Amino acid sequence: MKVKLSSFLQPAAFFLLAILLLQAGCIEVDNRFSGLPPGVWRGVLELEPKMVTPNPKGEPLPEKLGLSFEEVTNGELPFNFEVVYTDDTTFHLEIMNGEERIVVKDITIGLDRATAKDTIVINFPVYDSYLRAIYEENIMEGEWVVNNRGEAYSIPFVAQHGKGHRFTTLRKTPAADLSxxxxxxxxxxxxxxxxxxxxxxxxxxxxxxxxxxxxxxxxxxxxxxxxxxxxxxxxxxxxxxxxxxxxxxxxxxxxxxxxxxxxxxxxxxxxxxDEGAALTDPDELTLLKPGYESIDFSFPGPDGKVLSLDNPRFQGKAVIVQLLGTWCPNCRDEALFLKAFLEQHPEYPLEVVGLAFERYREKDKAFNAIRRFQENLQPGYPILLAGFDDKSEAAQALPMLGQVRAFPTMIILDQEHKVQRIHTGFNGPATSAFQAFSEDFESFIANLLQ
Structure with a gap:
């Protein structure tokens, strides 16, 4: 249902709104309605407090090396987004980073009982974070909160409508072309x-x-x-x-x-x-311990059911085991890549299973994070809770690996469940390596299943 509330609530409507509030300081969460001016906005995350305090080891880092950045305000991280209306009462946000546009539809607007001001909450459900701000006409002011980093992790946030620049409106002649x-x-x-x-x-x-x-x-x-x-x-x-x-x-x-x-x-x-700059081959970073040819796992999913490699669904099939965290954008990129690959090749005797290492030690919160990830991405394969977001703990959960260097890490097993490849990290569509990896992966899996 689309509901639009005016700034002058009738007594009955205000009473109903108050009943729906979860607690003091919370906003009404069921009715979503238009309210933000359409078009481009400039957001800023304020990494530095207004009263700058030197870091414990000495002077603030840029000043330490004589790095002054007079074109910008110290500690401001800017980004741009657009408010897009699909009809008179429904809108979404598109966050812009270079060629990337991140569509955000989980937006709630309402009257904050504690402040008696219009408040907007912009949720990033996959990552369990949100922007919460008071807004008046063309300005928003609030904070970015990341739940899985603890209750105290928030960064002040402000945004202005109609501001299309990112860092500055200055146009100083560049000292060099960095391409x-x-x-x-x-x-x-x-x-x-x-x-x-x-x-x-x-x-x-x-x-x-x-x-x-x-x-x-x-x-x-x-x-x-x-x-x-x-x-x-x-x-x-x-x-x-x-x-x-x-x-x-x-x-x-x-x-x-x-x-x-x-x-x-x-x-x-x-x-x-350095046009020849390169990194270590990602297939050489994570290795099996001597004496091992395969891996083994047995972890629960959000439904409470334990899934192991010896489950009938995996028998006679190649298996891709993805070590991931639902909090990790690179893992999200890899999950979308694997989802698309499975959809393109339904004929392959191939299964994918995700082993999630989450930022919550409480299992109920960790399972909720996995559910949100699955509901939003619809990856098409099960994701199990394997442990906490710690590489040493991940190595203990999979003791046949020499170490776990990164989330994500992709372990490819053949149809006899012997490890054929371990790919560390994921360089996604923002990189030149993505296309080459996609072509190599396509060829590798085809040859594996011959």
Missing amino acids: GKWAATFAVESKDEAPYPAVAELAQDGNHLTGTFLTETGDYRFLEGTVQDNKVYLSCFDGAHAFLFEARIQEDGSLLGSFRSGKHYRTLWTAKK
């Missing part, structure tokens, strides 16, 4: 983690910059930003991750920058132009 491949290293000068390699794939058109970073565990999504003089800015927001890259073009043409993931992770990175 091409770059050999990058993250976590440089870090005392907390070992440096790790990456390959940047960038495309620049004037001031406009798009691209991504490929790592050995997956890619950093569709990034979009700008080059202003010798400063570089890229960002991505997809409901699960909030990535902010800032860098300076050095005199020798290399890049030196800062990378933030939400408010919980921050590190330095460097990059040098």
Whole structure:
């Protein structure tokens, strides 16, 4: 039912609304109606508090290396979205990151009893996160909340209607054209983690910059930003991750920058132009322990039923075992890839099963996360709860593996259930590697099933 409430609620309607409120400070959740102006909006996640506090190890990271970013406000992660109406009362959001458009339809608007102001909740059900904001005319102000990171994980959020730029409206002449491949290293000068390699794939058109970073565990999504003089800015927001890259073009043409993931992770990175830049073969990163030819598993699904590799549904069939987390966008990309492959090849004696490692230790919450993932993606294969989101615990759950380096990891078994390939990470449609992997995967499975 489509319901549109005016800002002047009749007493009876207000009484009914109050009954439906779940608790003080909650909004009415059943009636969805139009309210946001259509068109482009500019959203900002405020990673830095208004009163900037130095980090425990010294000065804030950019200042430490003399990286000043005067074109933008420190700690602001911008993204763009469009409000699209399908009729007079029904609308959805489309979050824009480069070529990617993420459609979000789970939107609720109502009167917040605690503030007596119109409030909107934009849910990302697959990732168990949401944007909640008070809105007045052309402005929204609130927070982004990620439930599976704990009750305290939220980041202030603001948005303005009619603002089409991402980082800045400035048009400073770029100091260089960054288009091409770059050999990058993250976590440089870090005392907390070992440096790790990456390959940047960038495309620049004037001031406009798009691209991504490929790592050995997956890619950093569709990034979009700008080059202003010798400063570089890229960002991505997809409901699960909030990535902010800032860098300076050095005199020798290399890049030196800062990378933030939400408010919980921050590190330095460097990059040098290198069209031959490459990473370790993803089929060589995760291996079976000596003496093993196969794997074994026995885990419950959301329905409570335990599924094992010796189940009749798997007999005589090749099996793809996907290690994933429903909180992981790269896992989502891989799940959609596998879903499409199964739909294209119904004749193949092939099964897929997902082993989920979730960010909830409480089983009921973990099962709910899996249900949401299945309901939204409809992957066409079962997903079982294998454990908690911890790579060492994942290795214990599958002790025949030498280690678990990444979510996702794809283990391909032949029809006798011997391991033929283990593919670590997933470089999705934001990368140049995606098409090549798709073609190789198609050929590999065809040969496996001959």
